[in-house]
Amino acid sequence: MTDRARRPFGKMPDGQVIEQVTLRGGGMVAQVLTLGAIVQDLRMAGVDHPLVLGADTAAPYLDKMRFFGAIVGRFANRIAGGAFDLDAQSYRIAPNCAGGHALHGGPVGSSQQLWDITAQSTDSVTLQLHMPDGDMGFPGNLRVVATLSLPATGTLEVHIQATTDHATPCSFAHHGYFILDDTGNLAQHSLQIRADHYLPVDDTLIPTGKIEPVANSAFDYRTARGLQGQALDHNFCLSMKKMPLRPVALLRSTATGLAMRMDSTEPGLQVYTASQFPVTGLPGLGQRRYGPFAGVALEAQAWPDSPNRPDFPSAILRPHQQYQQTTRYIFFDAQTPVPALPTNSGN
Numbered sequence: 001m002t003d004r005a006r007r008p009f010g011k012m013p014d015g016q017v018i019e020q021v022t023l024r025g026g027g028m029v030a031q032v033l034t035l036g037a038i039v040q041d042l043r044m045a046g047v048d049h050p051l052v053l054g055a056d057t058a059a060p061y062l063d064k065m066r067f068f069g070a071i072v073g074r075f076a077n078r079i080a081g082g083a084f085d086l087d088a089q090s091y092r093i094a095p096n097c098a099g100g101h102a103l104h105g106g107p108v109g110s111s112q113q114l115w116d117i118t119a120q121s122t123d124s125v126t127l128q129l130h131m132p133d134g135d136m137g138f139p140g141n142l143r144v145v146a147t148l149s150l151p152a153t154g155t156l157e158v159h160i161q162a163t164t165d166h167a168t169p170c171s172f173a174h175h176g177y178f179i180l181d182d183t184g185n186l187a188q189h190s191l192q193i194r195a196d197h198y199l200p201v202d203d204t205l206i207p208t209g210k211i212e213p214v215a216n217s218a219f220d221y222r223t224a225r226g227l228q229g230q231a232l233d234h235n236f237c238l239s240m241k242k243m244p245l246r247p248v249a250l251l252r253s254t255a256t257g258l259a260m261r262m263d264s265t266e267p268g269l270q271v272y273t274a275s276q277f278p279v280t281g282l283p284g285l286g287q288r289r290y291g292p293f294a295g296v297a298l299e300a301q302a303w304p305d306s307p308n309r310p311d312f313p314s315a316i317l318r319p320h321q322q323y324q325q326t327t328r329y330i331f332f333d334a335q336t337p338v339p340a341l342p343t344n345s346g347n
Helices: none
Strands: 006-011 017-025 028-033 039-044 083-086 089-092 116-121 124-131 142-149 155-164 189-193 233-237 246-253 259-264 268-272 296-301 323-332
Touching: 017 116, 017 124, 017 142, 028 155, 189 268, 246 296, 259 296, 296 323
Parallel strands: none
Antiparallel strands: 006 017, 017 028, 028 039, 083 089, 116 124, 124 142, 142 155, 155 323, 189 246, 233 268, 246 259, 259 323, 268 296
16 A cells, blocks of 8 residues: 555544545545544546545544444444343443434444554455443443455445454444435435335334334335435334345436445345434535535444344344444446346345
8 A cells, every 4th residue: 555545634632643544446436534434535437526425624523423424333323212121231321312312322432433454455444443341331342343345346345343242232334425416415316225114213213113014105215216305314124134235225316327226234224314414514525515415324234222122133242143244335327227126125
């Protein structure tokens, strides 16, 4: 690697340096930060705008953009009341969102920590994070290893592994916000999701416990639907367990003809259309401002609040097990045919 492939990007509040790594491969360029294993920028040859939402400096990632492009965990999404029972023990997780719930691992989850680079090549970087026993209230020393790579034409791959010395909830997600045109919103985007069911939520976005069919509802994305004005922040039930890597969603923009297919091993897909972004906007790449519906987060993960829902797919990692997740985002230009998303749910 040349010196240009790795440079200082900013500093943590305690003065530690945040580094930025440049990856190149498959006609793509990705900028990855050691803070949160964040994909700070993603570009495709022949496309003159970013494919993700991000910031040009470190400060927003330590404030209102703390989840943008990051690997979030140790438990992605929400745990109701920041509390759960496991093996006859009760645990309290530091709350950090409306309703007193724990979101994305608590106030200082994996998105707010510095990861160590353990391997690096032209098109790949591997980062490691140790989350100690009791961190944010979670049990167990958890070692997380994430490899972000550009392994094939138009492809960003995120592979995550984790091990623990004590049973603990474990579900990580790449929290990238995607945008396939430069209009500043999702008005000309459509989304298709390979899911027959979704999770209804209460007014604090905690699942009610019901698993509802998408048929005859506003959540039926089995065929592509426009995203204009669609305020989604819901889990789509892809399967009842982890699966071999398979296509799960397809995003398109009619403004550019670009498309992105998402493949994942995970049982859940949280879709958030950024409806709650501030109207005044957040500071974006190249002096852009990100207001409501500026992009869509497609987060492959366990189902939310599963530590409190024994009927949901289990997200408990035990010492004799290894957590593994693979998610790929595959981009197609306007001239390249896009393979059709399978119509069956893939359960």
